Each structure stands twice: as structure tokens, then as C-alpha cells.
Amino acid sequence: MGIMNFTGTTLKNLFSKPATKLYPSVPQDYKERTRGHVVNDIDTCIFCGMCMRKCPTGAISVDRNTRTWQIDRMNCVQCACCVKNCPKNCLSMGKEYTTPDTEKTIDVLQKILTPEEIAAEEAAKKAQQEKIKAAMEAKKAAEAAKAAEAAKTEEPAKAE
Ligand code: SF4
Numbered sequence: 001m002g003i004m005n006f007t008g009t010t011l012k013n014l015f016s017k018p019a020t021k022l023y024p025s026v027p028q029d030y031k032e033r034t035r036g037h038v039v040n041d042i043d044t045c046i047f048c049g050m051c052m053r054k055c056p057t058g059a060i061s062v063d064r065n066t067r068t069w070q071i072d073r074m075n076c077v078q079c080a081c082c083v084k085n086c087p088k089n090c091l092s093m094g095k096e097y098t099t100p101d102t103e104k105t106i107d108v109l110q111k112i113l114t115p116e117e118i119a120a121e122e123a124a125k126k127a128q129q130e131k132i133k134a135a136m137e138a139k140k141a142a143e144a145a146k147a148a149e150a151a152k153t154e155e156p157a158k159a160e
């Protein structure tokens with residue numbers, strides 16, 4: 001009985017398509033929800049660093065000053081934690097897996113600002129500094145007024 005089963009399977013396999021593919025010459029069909037690799041739409045990124053803080057393996061580095069975002073793909077475990085926590089939704093999971101390599105490479109993305117964007121950023125910075133300065137001056141004035149009021153109430157008490 002066992003031999004009959006075996007023969008049947010052998011004959012079936014002889015006349016059916018192979019169960020395997022000649023990957024990579026035949027491309028892989030990825031399922032809809034395959035988590036292959038992390039993709040960043042760098043133009044939408046605000047370099048807040050949330051993805052870096054949420055990554056459990058420390059695969060992502062973000063530098064706000066140089067506007068660079070980088071990922072060590074060999075350290076990434078495709079958990080999609082960074083994707084779920086990105087406030088700008090600029091991260092997503094691409095279906096294809098990272099290409100095999102003999103060396104550990106780090107992918108670096110840098111956002112280049114237009115002159116208008118640089119000017120807008122500088123104006124926002126300046127406005128923020130002025131706001132802080134005005135708040136500090138208001139605080140100082142309030143403290144001085146409070147001290148003057150206290151001195152006024154102390155003077156009549158001394159005269160008596
Ligand atoms: S969480 Fe999103 S917006 Fe923030 S640095 Fe990462 S990719 Fe950019």
C-alpha cells in the first residue's frame with residue numbers, strides 16, 4: 001500500500017509543474033502584507049526621531065541638523081514599529097526583501113531644502129526666539145512690579 005502511494009506521488013510529480021522557482025532569475029510574488037524592507041518618503045520626513053526612539057533594535061538613526069535619516073538594514077527585524085509610530089506617515093513597508101550582500105551597508109537618505117524652505121525655517125526659528133525673549137521680559141516686568149508693590153506696603157509700616 002505504501003509503495004503504491006509513493007508511486008502515485010512520483011508519477012504525479014513527473015507530470016506537474018515544479019514546486020520551487022528559479023529565484024532570483026524568476027522574480028518572487030510577494031503577498032499583499034509582506035514586510036520586506038522599510039521605505040522612507042524623505043520629502044515628508046520632519047526628522048522628529050520618533051522612529052529612532054521606537055525601533056527595538058536601534059537600526060534607525062536620525063540627525064535633525066543635517067536632515068539625514070539612515071537605516072542599518074541588517075539590524076532591522078521588519079517589526080514595522082517605526083512605521084506605526086511615524087507622525088507624518090512617511091514610513092511604509094516595501095514588499096521586497098533587502099538584497100543579499102557580503103558586506104553590512106547602511107542606507108542614508110538626506111533631505112535637501114529649497115532656498116524658500118531654508119528661509120521659512122530661519123523665519124520660524126527667529127519668531128520662536130522672539131517669543132521666548134518677550135515672555136522673559138514680561139516675566140521680569142511682573143517680578144519688578146511685584147517687588148515695587150511689596151516695598152510700598154512695607155514703607156507705611158516702618159513710618160508707624
Ligand atoms: S518618525 Fe517619521 S517623520 Fe519622524 S524622523 Fe522618523 S520617518 Fe521622519
Ligand code: SF4
Pocket residue numbers: 038054055056057058059060071075076077078079080081082083
Ligand atoms: S521595522 Fe522594526 S526593526 Fe526595522 S527599523 Fe522599523 S522599528 Fe526598527
